Amino acid sequence: MAGERRVLTLGGKGFSLSSASVFEFSTASPPPLLKIDPSALARLSSSSSGRKPDQQSSPVKLQLSVSDFLIAEEARASILLLLYKLLLGGSSSSTAASQLLDILNNGSQTLTIDLDVDRKEDADLLKQCWPDTTLLAIFALLDYTATSLATVFDAVAALSWSALKADTSTFNLFTDSGDGLSDKDRASVAKDFKDLLNGSKMKNDLQSEQVFDIPRIHGRLRSVSKSVHSSTRIELNSTPLVQGTASKNLASLFSSLALSLQDLGESSWLRAKNILEGLA
Structure with missing residues (x-):
């Protein structure tokens, strides 16, 4: 029911966008109803109307x-993030914000996004x-996952x-010394x-590599x-400045995450293999 949909309001005082919010909005069915905080729209409108006459220009089609x-979820996440970046300072156009909303x-x-932006600079x-925003949206979905x-x-x-009936005393070897x-x-x-x-009193001896894995x-x-997670949240809530900045900053971190997940998979497979051999 439409009345039961959750609401995600962007741009209010103290608001920050999280990977969880991006994931929920992009994958939920139906997605949360999206709104823009009135104060955020007021900032955009005042920024546009407050320019001097010689600074005024005709709206630009973008x-x-x-x-x-x-995929559909990544596209929705990208457009959501574009709107949020616009509210953070990517443009002074309230019209473009309403169109994205x-x-x-x-x-x-849609395969294209048509916007009316107040200034050519915006x-x-x-x-x-936009390309960096798209990558950042994908990173947010990966971060939540x-x-x-x-x-x-x-x-x-x-x-x-x-x-595997392994000896739990192994974990006593790993302590925080505080130094x-x-x-x-x-x-x-x-x-x-x-x-x-x-309470486990298992005493099965495993190879040292498996013990410490x-x-x-x-x-x-x-x-x-x-x-x-920390770096993604910072980039999600930063004002768009330079093309490629966010993606370059996060790419190396996600490469490390991918390698760590690969190690986890190989370790898990080895333990599963030993369990099956034990059953046999």
């Missing part, structure tokens, strides 16, 4: 192409930032550890596993995920 390699709330899938900036995964991969690994020389995320993973496997790999993934 057309942006939605890349065909984007209509596109998003109507749920129409149109040029939005055009230059990785963060969601981080809440379950420890529990799944603990189940495999229990199935700044220990890996806090690795120690935190070890503590969580001791809590998850509390969980604190090492899961600790690294936890650390990288936090860094990715």
